[in-house]
Amino acid sequence: MPKLLVTGASGYLGSALASRARDAGWTVVGTVGARPGAAPAGLADVVALDVRDDAAVASAVRAAAPDVVIHTAYVQGTDAPAVNAGGTEHVARAAADAGVRLVHVSTDAIFDGRLPRPLVEADAPSPVTAYGATKAQAEAHVARLCPDAAIVRTSLIYGGPGHDPAAQERPALAVARGERTDMMFYTDEVRSPIQVDDLAAALLEVATTDWAGPLHVGGADPLSRLDFARLIVTARGHDASALRGVAAPVDRPRFCPLDSSRARDLLRVRLRGAREVLGGA
Structure with missing residues (x-):
């Protein structure tokens, strides 16, 4: 039975992802930060983790010994640089050191939207918001530390x-x-708004592939x-x-x-x- 570590398992996406993986037969360990009571029931373990703490992240990944880490944890606001950029750097380093598959969840907010066409994976990040800048920095950390990781860029998530x-x-x-x-x-x-269950299913599929680098996963x-x-x-x-x-x-x-x-060609889930x-x- 494969084992999955979900960071941010108390968040809207993280909770849906952890529940879906559990129901699909994965052994799931979830990390939680500010809302430990919100993690879904039935996980193998729920670990309180501040992703800003490099040593704690490394210890959590070693202890969980997962086959895959899916990194969904993020925040908006003043803590965004430390959590989104710094925290992702810690997760990417821990995954690389442990030799486990990493799927990092990113966002369309890394772009300025000035191009007159839909955005493709090769388009360079050009954030115009502070939040987008932290997520662009996070992508750079993942690409540097864990080049075999998948970087899933998505959009507005809804239920x-x-x-x-x-x-x-x-x-x-x-x-x-x-x-x-x-x-x-x-x-x-x-x-490109995307329904949370569609995104969770897509992330689990990506986890089982060898896709490396950016992949755009938005609604149709x-x-x-x-x-x-x-x-x-x-x-x-x-x-x-x-x-x-x-x-x-x-x-x-x-x-x-x-x-x-590219995601539609790669994955079975319908976006x-x-x-x-x-x-x-």
Whole structure:
């Protein structure tokens, strides 16, 4: 039975990934940081870990002795450089030293979105946000320390009906319910939203391949933030008329749909579009 170590197993993606791997027959060890109670039940072990601690990361990987590490842990805000860049450096070094497969989860936010076409794996990172810069640094650490690792770039993660709302869904739902009136949604920031179970399945498949380097794994539909928000609220039975659009400021990425054709050729999982998942087709 293969063994998987999931960093960030208390997060939205990490929890879904750990649960799916457990149900598929993997022995799963999850690491948790700030929310230890949120890890899914039934894992072989749950380990409290601060990825900013290089020695602790190395010790955790040695103790777990996994076949694969999937690194989902990240934060937004002031701790992002230490967690996203520094923490990823520690995870990549530990995986390389242990000789285990690493799948690192990255983001379309490493791009500025100024190209007039979907983004391919060979496009150079060009972040315009502080968060995107930390994730670009993380990719550089992985490529340097663990060149055989897969770097899975993805987009806005959501659950949809039947799932707890993700961070990408909650603001739109709050506006639709009248709980917020100060939120606007960008009309010209275009992304490739992906359903959390589709992404978790894709990550597990990538883990069993020998793919090395970047791989784009996004949903099939390129959508503006406003159009995505409208789909979210309508799918949960709310009126989308309260949602308002605005042009993105200059310090936001713009046209960032991911060209996921390589992933579609490599993987069995179907990377559905948000219109299909949320009923807006």
